[in-house]
Amino acid sequence: MANMTAARAKALKEPGRYCAGGGLYLRIRATKVWVQRLTVNGVRRDITIGPFDLVPLAEARMVALQNRRTLWEGKDPIAERRRGAVPTFREAAERTLAERRANWRGDGHARAWERTFERYVFPALGQMRVDAVRGDDVLRVLFEDDLWNRKPTTAQRVRQQVRTVLGWAQAREFVERNVAGEAIDGALPKRRRRAKSHRALPHAEVRELLAKVEESRSRAAVRLCLRFLILTAARSGEARGARWSEIDVDKRVWTVPGERMKAGKEHRVPLCSQAVAVLERARRLGSRKGCDLVFPGRSGDRELKDMALTNALWAAGVGERATVHGFRSTFSDWSAEQGNAPMLAEASLAHAVQGVEGAYRRTDLFDERRPVMDAWGEYVGA
Secondary structure, eight states: OTTOOHHHHHHOOSSEEEEEETTEEEEESSSEEEEEEEEETTEEEEEEEEETTTSOHHHHHHHHHHHHHHHHTTOOHHHHHHHTTOOBHHHHHHHHHHHHHTTSSSSHHHHHHHHHIIIIIHHHHTTSBGGGOOHHHHHHHHHGGGHHHHSHHHHHHHHHHHHHHHHHHHHTTSSSSOTTTGGGGGGSOOOOOOOOOOOOOOGGGHHHHHHHHHHSSSOHHHHHHHHHHHHHTOOHHHHHTOBGGGEETTTTEEEEOGGGSTTSSOEEEEOOHHHHHHHHHHTTSOOOTTOOBSSBOTTSSSBOOHHHHHHHHHHTTOTTTOOSTHHHHHHHHHHHHTTOOHHHHHHHTTOOOOHHHHHHOOOOOHHHHHHHHHHHHHHHOO
16 A cells, blocks of 8 residues: 555554555554654664654655665664654753652752752753763863862762763663763872861860850751750760650760660760750750650751751851861860870760770770860850
8 A cells, every 4th residue: 555645544444554655654553653664773663653643644754754864874763763852961850850859868868969950060061962961061060160179079979960860861862871970080180088077166166156056046956956966075966866865864964875876885975064954945945745855856856957057057157167076076176185084085975996995995984074074064165
């Protein structure tokens, strides 16, 4: 039926495949569809051109002819057709994020991805089709304003997120290879590894900081938790997760169970009077019935978010100079300047003691640590 006409095609009703010439067929099943049969790289393939109701016979023949020309040029008509629907990098990033978001707890991680893309990536790559992105485009993003050397952690995060998006595009055959992967390794200068240390505020400035935090617009639970963390030299997760069931106010002892400690061992903290005063204020915080948290989050029954304490430092004007974890270093510096034995500071920080000393030590030096923590409280706590 190579001499098929539009009228004959319209009249056909019986299910089957009807030749229209040049490898073009009208396939009738539940619906009538134009398809073209071609041999691509030695494999017989059927290309769907479109439904009969939307694509006239003349147009179907024209598309079929173009596909044969594409094949004669040594190209895959199916791949070329798919390329016409290639998304921009922004569209690919949005689809990648949408698929991954469901597996992430909360929206914090997703918002961080969005901020990174908006600030560093989309201005350069957002409107480009993903198959047009080249290695030098990725390098241009990484070296913009010397990002690779000036903010190495951010640059690594930018590269990883670009690599993830292009990996998504590669899996869907929009691109042949991931140009943010190993292909650009040779163009990235090696950086000297430096010991990573947390930004720490000098101990002489802690009292002033606490006054600024108290005057800030941070929520009461956040302000009290940060003060408690500093007074006890605790880690962020330990302070944010503090439970009333762990605290004996009368004996001024906070016992953190092993499952909440980095080293997996129970840790007793002698509470100075300033820390006890924080707890007394925390009692008045609104928490849901049955919630055991000392510093409940906004919902009233969940821990404060990790970034809540960091944001409090920024609100107090010291975000660029100090980190939450850095106050442990601040305490350690103060303790050393007071002439305290190093082992007292290490025990107060719940650091694991290595070597022979760690193997033989059977005490947490609790009684010896109490005057140290009392002196620290007097020094920083108003």
